[in-house]
Amino acid sequence: MRDSITVGSVGAGGDGVVVMGSLLQKLAAAQGYFSQMPRYYGAQIRGGGSAIKISLDAAHLSLTKDVLDILVCFSWEKYLEFKPELSLGADTIVIYEGDPVDGVSLPKSSFQIDFSRISQETGSARNKNIVALGLLNRLLSFPKAGIMRAVESDAELKLLKSNIAALEAGERAFKELSLPDLSLSPARDKSPKIVLQGNEIMARAAIRAGCRAYFGYPITPAAEIMQEIQGHLSAKKGVYIQAEDEIAAAAMTIGASLVGTKSLTGTSGPGLDLMTECIGLASSAEIPMVVIDVQRGGASTGIPSKSEQSDLNHAIYGGHGDAPRVVMAPYDLEGCYRLVIEGFNIAEGFQVPVLLLSDQWLGQTSTAVSDEFMKKNYQIIERKKPAGQASGDYLRYQMTDDFISPMSVAGDEGAIYQATGLTHKENGRPAFDFKTQQSLHEKRWEKLIPLQQRDELVKVFGNEASTKGIITWGSSALVVLDALKSLGLQDEVKVCVPELIYPLPEMVGRFIKATKRLLVVEMNYSGQLHSYLRSQLQLPRNTKLYARAGGRPFSREELAKPIAKMAR
């Protein structure tokens, strides 16, 4: 019995690899298993090869292993395209169809099986993936009763009912092979887990935060946010528009926010470029807005379907003039939910644009987790409104002690004002003098200073007394934490993951001050977080950077070397 198993599968278009992975994940989730399934796909819209890798875990959420426990291969030609993601070890069990090609060496436990023929015998050649699923169910020792219950529990799984013949043919095929024991321990907590991607979670969190308007333009790998939020907004009688471009999406977000509606837009790098002028406008005219950037490989068009963490510079500094904003980055699914709510709270509370940096890995990895974090209570903060019935001399940009001015919305009686991207006086009227310019900058920058005290938006792991530390951000943090564990260094090396990056919480400074050896880990070529930290803090003399381009997720094995070197 094992607590966790990593299964990979690869095939040509039409082999149904993604469907099989998704069904396996849902079957397991219904029985209480945690899992994570990153997506690997090429640039093709349909056809081409596709591969999945899924980690099933009985106890907690774990990353997929670097080396597979099981591979189900429908096409060795396509396997070669995804070889780095689907590494085989000596103990990997391989179940495959067709003859191996050059470049593939089969482990000892490899079994050829004619999925096509078996599928054909059940009445349709198209059920190869379901046959394989039946086989996997037995291999993992999923109890039959559990599977049947699961099938009833989920709309997608119900489809299996019409394919029971194929499922059972797979189970029979299992019996004919003599496979080593690969049973998965029963899930510790049998309560069903929810299966969601970061993109979907962020959309749901926005609704929870009170967002009632979404404006977006389709882009890989962020499109699922708009797909998911559309239904929620239509149920809530909110506003949903597919704009003509990202400039329009951001501008509409500002328009809706100005009349008092919490508004969201989502995009990826190239779209963020186009939104930049509106982010500057929102910063200047102090208009709440939330922008999600699901980062992908850059620069320019880059690799749209693969993850990278290279938009940090743009998020913090993008745009002309001194235009302060707030930048946050979740590193896991729970954070995707919590930080969107927090993002709206900060946007509304501080009247500022908030940028949330997700990435393709977080956004598009299907994850089965407990939904407790979605059931929790979250404080929802609304923007500061003028007290009582204001008279005619309402000051939209009134200088207050906390630099945050009461904001009326169009339609409110007695608090009319004209907003502008021009430098303006307290009443919103344009001004062209140094004194106003200076004081307006002070207002917009100083109001964000209290955010530096938000220690809870910095996650610190491991032994605080340790002087060896790692700083990392976004989805890279998951691999760093996992690599430490597999190296047995989790008590020796502490890890700091700032979720709030700009402004930088003081907590990060304290972490660094108490660190003698520091490693910064991030997935971009130039080391953007490292540069940013250097601009803000004095880093230890012994600071190393592990940064490389995206296009392939970090693996434990890869990070083991720089981590071990730092911890030496």
Add this chain to the structure above:
Amino acid sequence: MMENADYRTGLKPVWCAGCGDYGLLTAFTKRAFPNLGIPNHKIFIVSGIGCSSRLPAYINTYGFNSIHGRAVVIAQGAKLAKPELTVVAMGGDGDFFSIGAGHLPHVVRRNVDITCVMVNNFVYGLTKGQISPTTPNMMYGEGPFLSSEFYPPITPMLDMVSYSVSTKASFIAQGIATDVSHLGWLIEEGIKHKGFSFISVLTPCVTFNPPGLFDKIKENAGYLKAGEPVPLPASLPEKPWIHDPGDIGLALKLAQVPLLKKPLLGIFFQGKST
């Protein structure tokens, strides 16, 4: 309802003496808004960047002098989120037909109930006299690209009304800043129209227009009146074109008339209210 008494703020406009924008300001504050009786706080005016875009600061309603080209998009976001507001998007020829031109077909397509007032002074005034997409004369150096010698049908001048008719906006009108009553009436009708309304306002730039340009426009202008013959030579006495704002076919024909030949003022087209 004290605030209804005056739709002006106390701010003094930055415009040159004799600028047509004063006429537009009056059309809004002394005609359209008072006639419609909309409370000030129920109006939201979004503008872009340019001389005319300074207008929201002079009108005592909610307003936003935003960024170049984006007024019509910000206005859509506001209207969709709060439909009970009267939302006006306004800006110049540069705003709507150069930097923000990509947004226009989409607002027409969505038919969002906002009133778009496009102030056409044929020039970039705020930056001191560069050509705009509606400038009738070419600047030195642009000839080879747009030479009428090689491509005779091409004119350097983008016609707002023609564009609007071809994209089938649901309300299309043209007014002139020097006829404030008529312009005020057009804005009133545009606001009343349920759907996207597009009002082109011909206005002089007293500082940068070639001498005589606006005088010629004013002199040649003719009014379109529903049920009356169209003031065009092609509309013969024995077989007159009778203006019908419900006829998109006629609107297309009217929009083909070059602006400098015969500026037509009035409601070109008004689709059925949805």
